[in-house]
Amino acid sequence: MPDYNHESIEKKWQALWQESSLYKTTNISQKPKFYCLDMFPYPSGTGLHVGHPKGYIATDIVARSKMMQGFNVLHPMGWDAFGLPAENYAIKNKTHPSVAVAKNIEVYKRQLEILGLAFDWSREINTTDPEYYKWTQWAFAEMFKRGLVYESHEPINWCPTCQTGLANEDLEDGKCERCGTPVEKKPLRQWVIRITDYAESLLADLETLPDWEDSIKEMQKNWLGKSEGSLVKFAVGDKSIEVFTTRPDTLFGATYLVIAPEHNFVNDNQNLISNFSEVESYIKAVKNKSDLDRTDLNKDKSGVELQGIKAINPVNNEELPIFVADYVLASYGTGAIMAVPAHDERDFEFATKYNLPIKQVVAPLDNASVDGCFTDYGLACDSDFITGLSTVEAKTKMIAWLEEKNIGQKQTNWRLKDWVFSRQRYWGEPIPLIFCEHCKSNPSNKGEELNPGWIIDENLPVTLPKVDHYEPTGTGESPLANIDSWVDTTCPRCGGTAKRETNTMPQWAGSSWYYLRYADPHNSQELISKDLEKYWNPVDLYVGGAEHATRHLIYARFWHKFLQDIGVVSSSEPFKKLRHVGLVLAEDGRKMSKRWNNVVNPDAVVADFGADAMRVYEMFMGPFDQAVAWNTNGVIGARKFLLKISALADKVTNEPALNPASLSLLHKTIAKITSDIDNFKFNTAISALMILVNNLTEAPAIGRHELSIVLQLVAPFAPHLAEELWQSLNNDTSIFKSIWPTSNPELARDETVTITVQINGKVRDQLSLPADLSNEEVEAAAKSSEKIQPWLADKQIVKVVVIPNRLVNFVVV
């Protein structure tokens, strides 16, 4: 079998495709559009390993097949290039981050190009380009104007290594997602975006996304964390403590209250608390614990009672003791709870330890006796006017009763927190705000009312200035704060002296809307023109790692909904269909990492076996969304398959040459490949192609038209080889300009089928019979089989099951 020179073939076609602008997407077209998008990469210094392009290969296959199916395809690529690694590199090497970024992009781009990925590079974007981040800043400014942005001094997550504040989304297991350092709580001046205003629609609109995987929708639901309940006021002398509960039906079972150590009730009422010093030292001790220690589920619950005061349970006027305990979180609800130890595990544990009363007010539906803590739904008992009602009914009745008596109200709480949007670092988009003391008194929009003195710098982009030192200051200010010439400015409103905001935006800002920009990448007047938005939005297919399920994908959905509200986009969701790509693990089954020295470089694979072989292998190695270990032998297998395809071209004839069985297989394969690509089942698509090619390898000859169809099916997977062989059939236009084949059901039909014959459900024979025989004919054929007759001798047939073209089952006794 002749070898094929992948290197010269691939280089040749990559150059010719670029030259002929094969991938260039036009905005004006009679064709329907298909927008096929990858999550754009952060161009790191180490280049790509073989895992990174897996998703890009998949979208490339979809993009190429959609081109052939008559769609106007948008398949762009760009760079998410702000962020810490480039900045840390700059600190170490004293070079500007943009220098390292440019270098890394060059490496990435070359690595993507040698894989033959059909990107339209004329639409390339880069989040660090001022012409791009102008619109990131613009969107932020629009949010500010509408009161969606506020300045806060609340304690937030602080990474002591990166020396910056972080959002909840930036944590992993209580540690900084970037460097693994446990985060601290630190009070810090910061800009916060009211993403919680969109919590309800972020949750509800998940229902409008049938083409998202359930697992990712579930993760988002959990992340948003909606819970409905009541705010209930407990009187404490002439003061009160408000608690949030999702179980107002258990109010009669409350035996004490707990407030979080950070709750300001303690400080505000020092004189009422007879053991104040004891309480104070408990609070101090708690504050010295790290967040990780505090939230450790295995730790013993601790707390201290506030002596000298009692709370009054509004439903029965019982006096309840009040505790400070760190098992109650300040950041959720009101930072105070009513404890119902009979029906809450945590309260139960605490009550047991401190010997507090446990009062059962819910009985199990089956009336079983309760041992310990009962948290399930049941029937209210010992609960006055709700006794006997189911938990659901009791809840509704109690909420209404509380509202009527004006001691409680219905309340929805979210786990999602507002988005902490400032970073005290250099390499990010400057926040386009200016502080002007003089303008404090006459605000001109909602944002200025909310944040007196802060006004928008309308002169966008606010470009990132050069600095001498990139190091974070550690003081809660960004390195920009040291550049007086930049900080000191004049107020664009009144012309007086003013100062710039020196914090920068988080890494997620630029990636929250980039998909829109590809449609109109060079527009200097608008984020995106109305016409192009209408044509390209939303993204039809979006592919990327599952690690973004609750970060990028929440932020991007939020940003999009905001843009919809201000009329920039016309859809409520940005991504119609979402697929997540499974990791490629190293050959040893671990993650590919420099640390383990197990990284496989795609450059070497392409050099040795070719881009086509690598593409076919990565799609064949397993289900797309699953993590699979790399195996170089598999690439060799893929290459053997390509060799077999190229051998088919050696026996091409002008006339159709396939026998009916092979022709039927060909047409079945057309249908299978087409639907498998749509369903992201690339592994079975390739196995179907292998079966087809193995079958055709046996054939003495193959017709020109028949081979053309095979090549078209191969083309999305192995574009270079398919194009090369296509041209060898004397075609003078690209295979990707050809029309995707359609399966002819008449030809796909089998003439003979294999019928399985079972006796009592056990396979006893296989018969090869003409297709579409009647049930009686099949039954008769089965009965006359030599292998079957012994099984039927001396037996009585009580039932015969016939599945047409498939199986006969005799039930005998």
Place this chain on the structure above:
RNA sequence: GCAGGUGUGGUGAAAUUGGUAUACACGCCAGCCUUAGGAGCUGGUGUCGCAAGACAUGAGGGUUCGAGUCCCUCCACCUGCACCA
């Protein structure tokens, strides 16, 4: 703990959605061929058995003519969230 998912040969995995379990590939074994290559060809390869056959999809039950697939009870692993009241 909650939510989602997975469990099939030596390995990666298929299975028309209740109808031939292990397709396709990797690996391995035997043989052939050759200007010795990461080559090619032929055959074999779930387990036990000389065979007929029996047994096999994490374990155990059930429904059904028929179960990898549906139902119940467990077990193990992975991912996300987690003292969220």
